[in-house]
Amino acid sequence: MNTKNLVLSSLFAAITAIASQISIPIQPVPITFQVLAVALAGALLGKKYGFISQIVFLLIGAIGIPVFAGFKGGFNVIVGPTGGYLLAYPIATYIIGYFSEKKGIINISIGMLFGLIVIYLTGMIQLKFILNLSLKKAFMAGVAPFVILDLIKLVIASFVVDTILKRTNTFQNA
Template identity: 85%
Template sequence: MNTKNLVLSSLFAAITAITSQITIPIQPVPITFQVLAVALAGALLGKKYGFISQIVFLLLGAIGIPVFAEFKGGLNIIAGPTGGYLLAYPLAAYITGYFSEKEGIVNISIGMILGLIIIYILGMLQLKFILNLSLQKAFMVGVAPFLILDLIKLIIASFIVNTILKRSNVFQKA
């Protein structure tokens, strides 16, 4: 670990916290821009530091700092209905980073899509168990309303990553 990578990991933990506050408060799962931040963290920092950035984000929230959607924090959020989505962020960033290390926008995009699938699966499963929903109902409540908007976020993330990697060497092989 070097200072640059620690700073970038911290920066993306902060970016994830900021994007969690851009919220459309529908229930039980609010619409936020965290998926965009997680995809960017993995794609720009790589698997290791993308993962670390999201662990830092989760730890900040777990100790009560209001970094989660609607300025919430605490273990109760992680253990609640939407906690599975949050817990998936480090793994999603890792998978995205793994594919981004293979280089090329196609690999990065595949990684982002797989990361989103991981977020959906873990989020939907925790939603199902906490709210005692059927798998179909959990999908309809916790995935279906978000699919199109999240895919648009990933397209935006791909353009951002592509632009940054062409113009900067700060993130290359972070």
């Protein structure tokens, strides 16, 4: 691990924290730009450093620094109704990074789609158990309202990443 990768991992932890605050507070899961940050971290940093960036984000939030949506922090957020989405971020970045290391916008897009599915599944399952919802109600509350907007974010992220990777050697996948 070199200084450049540590700095980039920290930068993407910070980007995820900032993206968390750009939100529309609907219940039980707010609309945020975290999915965009997770997709960018995985695709630009690769599986290892994208994963590390999201672990850093979770650890910072778990100790109480208000990096989660609505300027919340603390372990209670991670074990709360929306914590499953947060816990999925390192796994999603790893998956996205794995596919993006194969190069090309198609691989990047496939990785982002699989990463989003992991975020949705993990988030929906925790939402179901914490709020004692049926699987259908958890899907309707925690996935359905977000699909179209999240897919738009992933399309944007795919093109941004593809353009950046073609023009720079700064990132892991360049």
